[in-house]
Amino acid sequence: MLEVRRLALNRMSSFRGGKLSLSLSLTSRAASARPWAAQAIDVFIYNVYFTSFFLALVFLYVTAFSVAPPRDLIPGILVASAVAVFPIGTYALMSITIPRFGGDYVYVGRVLHPLLGFLSSWNWVFWLCFWIGFGAYSFATVGLSGLLTALGLTLQAPPFLELSRWISTPPITFVIGTIVIAGIALLVSIGLSFFLQVQRWTFSLAVLATMAMVITLGSTSHEAFVARFNEVLGPVLNSADPYHAVIARVQGVPLERSSSFRSVLAVIPAAFLVLPWTIGSAFITPELREVQHSQIRGMLGALLFVSATTVLLGTLLVHVAGPQLLVALAVQDPSGPSLPLRPYFSDLTYLLLQNPVLLVVSGIGFLCMGWMYMAQNMINNSRVLLSWASDGLAPPMLGRIHPRLRTPVPAIFAVSVVAEAFLGILTFSPALRLLSSILALTLSVALVALSAAVLPYRRPHLFAASPAGWRLLGVPLLSLLGIGTLVALAMVDGYYLLDVRYGANSPSSLGFILLGLASGLVYYFIARRRDWGEDR
Amino acid sequence: MRGSIFAAIGREALADAVERAIRDAILSGRLAPGERLVEARISQELGVSRAPVREALARLEQRGLVVSQANRGTFVVRLTPDDIREIFTLRRVLEGHALASALVRIEPKDLVYLEELTAAMRDASKVGNVEAAMERDLEFHAYLVKLSGSRRLLAMWSNLVDQLRSLSTKFQSLYPDLSLLTKSHQATVEALGRGDHQRAADLLEAHLKEAESLLVRSLEGDHA
Helix, strand or coil: CHHHHHHHHHHHHHCCCHHHHHHHHHHHHHHHHCCCCECHHHHHHHHHHHCCHHHHHHHHHHHHHHHCCHHHHHHHHHHHHHHHHHHHHHHHHHHHHCCCCCCHHHHHHHHCCHHHHHHHHHHHHHHHHHHHHHHHHHHHHHHHHHHHHHHHHHHCCHHHHHHHHHHCCHHHHHHHHHHHHHHHHHHHHHCHHHHHHHHHHHHHHHHHHHHHHHHHHHCCCHHHHHHHHHHHHHHHHCCCCHHHHHHHHCCCCCCCCCCCHHHHHHHHHHHCCCHHHCCHHHHHHHHECCHHHHHHHHHHHHHHHHHHHHHHHHHHHHHHHCHHHHHHHHHCCCCCCCCCCCCCHHHHHHHHCCCHHHHHHHHHHHHHHHHCHHHHHHHHHHHHHHHHHHCCCCCHHHHCCCCCCCCCHHHHHHHHHHHHHHHHHHHHCHHHHHCCCHHHHHHHHHHHHHHHHHHHHHCHHHHHHCCCCCEECCEEHHHHHHHHHHHHHHHHHHHHHHCHHHCCCCHHHHHHHHHHHHHHHHHHHHHHHHCCCCCC | CHHHHHHHHHHHHHHHHHHHHHHHHHHCCCCCCCCEECHHHHHHHHCCCHHHHHHHHHHHHHCCCEEEECCCEEEECCCCHHHHHHHHHHHHHHHHHHHHHHCCCCCHHHHHHHHHHHHHHHHHHHCCCHHHHHHHHHHHHHHHHHHCCCHHHHHHHHHHHHHHHCCHHHHCCCCCCHHHHHHHHHHHHHHHHHCCHHHHHHHHHHHHHHHHHHHHHHHHHHHC
């Protein structure tokens, strides 16, 4: 009884009245009871990172400004955000209904056909490895190089510009990329608890950097931006007014276009480079706490964050830099010889950060928001390998979990080796740096959407027992989300296939997508014949 | 007259919501066994009057999740080793009966679903997510009970299991090797698939006895 009273007193001492104090005391205790399992906030960060947010945002803005007038950017992103609820909702409900490792592998495999499930997940593994390789490559050539260039221009210090060029040379890029891959592999091997802590810290830094960018852009007038642009780039370009010189250099492209419904729609495929990908946690469902709560809040919350930030930065960018400059930078050759500045929103913002400390902090935050996705890719791929090994489609070694760290170390190592190979290819084969995976990944999402649409009818037991077995006007919500996703993807894939400006339909991209699928098909039949045995 | 009817419905719904909130806090471990539940504080926290809180606590007492002591107050139930033995004895009776009733109803699609639950449990076990593994474990048992087709049996079983859920944090360190738990379920499904009902019943019984013995030992350790 004494113990009961002591417990009660302890509890009372943590109550200071009001909701906040109770919530905080309960939350902290719950967290200490289960120190490692991912909570909703971790799932939220995981999914924001999985979009490779700032790296993808660079391409989102460049693509959007090249296909539509800048004033259509915000309406386009808002419409795309609403549409993105369909694929994200589909993944969230599928992960609640089938709470297993492997993502598409189990969703599609259990509902449509095992071969389709395998191919869909192979597609993910192939391209996520490619993107780890690309991340390692671009960490040096875009992330570090951009920061050093900005430092060089801001401080008028040529050594930084030299260093920026040096780290962009292939051998140095390869070495830096290798270190990055090894570091990420180590980080995700150590254990989920440690990784989640790192995620939280880096995300805090990334949010600070984002706020610094927003405040900087928000407190700068267009005139001040032009003056700063000319001040920094004038000596480099040998021009008194480089701002207008850049705009004047673009010939034959109408920099002032009129807004229309069609141009708003044209922004959606550009926005889909970022927005619908807050689904990474679907691959790690067995590692989450309170799956239903975590997945729905974590995925949709991440979409909200990503959309709001994209809108905010986009609005400020258009207002401060001016629509003509943004279009001019977007439609010119990004690697144009005479301009030391890339058409990236980060580079334009860096121009305004005159305090070197702020610049470095923002740069590190930018790197976190843009490149931490490599860790999520590695984790997700290793969990897919785990599920293949469970079903005898991969050697049992890849299904092994380190007994103390509780991570699939051999699978992480295998993913790192493939990513390293992609890093080598990307570093020394410039043509492949322009590969786009968007059509491949939307194909996988379409298969999951189709599975979701038919799951309540093909697997009624799963649907009936699912905590996400909701209905809207009598129709399964899962089916509605799946059908909505298929309609949305039909539209955006139409743009990707027919309009060269999205960069998705190049012969090399299409060839690589087919190569990926064909290799998956060959592997599947070899693995089936080989039969490593199910891991029970 | 109409006004009073609506007030009654509103209070009922409010009591439901309060009951759910307190129940979730207990089952998730946010409220620990033995913790005192003060009506005034809960009503302030949830922004409701004290009447629905009182009603919710009374219902939770009926469900065995809280216990009220004269002149002392209401506390989250603290299960003793004897409570555990009693709960598991009843579970074995109920689940044994449910399995016997379910045998004539089990279809291949049920076995597929049970396999799916076992696989999900195995995934969670592999990475040491005991909470998720236990959740899948209970879903497995609940499905077997549901297959009996008896709603009352399911309600009785759910009530018993809810009391065990208040020990969810204890499960974290209970099973030295979670894969044993998964293997037991896998073997049960396979026995059902072969039509070997006796083997399935034996496995289920052994599985429940093992869980009981681990929990009792753990609680006895706490009390010592």
